[in-house]
Amino acid sequence: IKNNYETNIAYYDDKLLKRTLEERRVISEFEGAIEKKEFKMFLQPQVNTHGKAYGAEALVRWQHPERGLLSPFFFIDILETTGLIYKLDMYMWECAAAKLSEWKKKGDTVHYISVNISTKDFYLIDVYEVITSIVKKYDIEPKMLKLEITETALMSDLKKNMEVIKSLRDYGFKIEIDDFGSGYSSLNMLKDISADVLKIDMAFLRATENEVKGQDILETIISLGGKLGMEVITEGVETDKQLIMLTEMGCHIFQGYYFSKPIPVEEFEQKYMNE
Numbered sequence: 001i002k003n004n005y006e007t008n009i010a011y012y013d014d015k016l017l018k019r020t021l022e023e024r025r026v027i028s029e030f031e032g033a034i035e036k037k038e039f040k041m042f043l044q045p046q047v048n049t050h051g052k053a054y055g056a057e058a059l060v061r062w063q064h065p066e067r068g069l070l071s072p073f074f075f076i077d078i079l080e081t082t083g084l085i086y087k088l089d090m091y092m093w094e095c096a097a098a099k100l101s102e103w104k105k106k107g108d109t110v111h112y113i114s115v116n117i118s119t120k121d122f123y124l125i126d127v128y129e130v131i132t133s134i135v136k137k138y139d140i141e142p143k144m145l146k147l148e149i150t151e152t153a154l155m156s157d158l159k160k161n162m163e164v165i166k167s168l169r170d171y172g173f174k175i176e177i178d179d180f181g182s183g184y185s186s187l188n189m190l191k192d193i194s195a196d197v198l199k200i201d202m203a204f205l206r207a208t209e210n211e212v213k214g215q216d217i218l219e220t221i222i223s224l225g226g227k228l229g230m231e232v233i234t235e236g237v238e239t240d241k242q243l244i245m246l247t248e249m250g251c252h253i254f255q256g257y258y259f260s261k262p263i264p265v266e267e268f269e270q271k272y273m274n275e
């Protein structure tokens, strides 16, 4: 027994060590990677039933020289806990604004880009100041840059965040509530915040598989969003069955692998912008 116990400890120690080394590596390589532009903006289209794109969500990928293309899973959490996330987010907001400005010059003022704002950003930087400066610098309309904020950032006790978001909305930005329904204060929050788009968490769609209750909840959220004057987007659509169900429930904007995974910008432009 004693031996077994020791082996187990060794095993957990080993895992922990690996995790720590992994974290250290991300932290030590991060600044250099930003400078060398190893972070890439991928775009995932937000489409109507027929697959026509209204716009896209910007999702980061790390083109690592040794490890290949890394998904956010490998680094976002680490950047959030260490407080480095704001540097990545500012970089991504700027990538999106630069792209929008390029599109605008080509005559496209139809497509928007939604960017992610981490809850942590609100504590680390002056989000209002940074984002308004970026749209001025690139001379784009604020409504083309949509701001995705998860509901944890919007919880009603966070008065200060609410005020920042309200100022951004007054300035002309569209606010999207991301991962709606995944937190515990969702409904309460809706009462206090004014937002433009409700993005339903993927978990709700998963919960409808052969489940009447799950379907009822999803349908109710969609109509609630509508009643509150918000656009409703469902994320994680993977099958035509889901698409049909959602359309019948009154949702008209979708994001999911059924239409497209997040893809490099050039590919998005080829596939979605010359229609």
Ligand code: C2E
Pocket: 044, 058, 059, 060, 071, 072, 073, 076, 085, 088, 089, 092, 116, 117, 118, 178, 179, 235, 236, 237, 238, 255, 256, 257, 258, 262
């Ligand atoms: P999120 O903001 O909820 O983004 C949606 C995630 O769902 C993306 O994962 C997307 O690829 C994935 N997804 C979309 N459609 C489907 C589908 O049909 N099926 C499945 N299984 N998944 C789907 P991704 O790109 O790996 O990003 C994961 C998370 O990392 C994002 O979740 C977001 O929280 C974070 N993230 C990504 N880019 C950024 C960024 O630039 N800044 C910040 N702060 N967070 C980011």
Ligand code: CA
Pocket: 057, 116, 148, 178
């Ligand atoms: Ca998002």
Ligand code: CA
Pocket: 178, 179, 199, 201, 235
């Ligand atoms: Ca989401």
Ligand code: CA
Pocket: 179
């Ligand atoms: Ca999420």
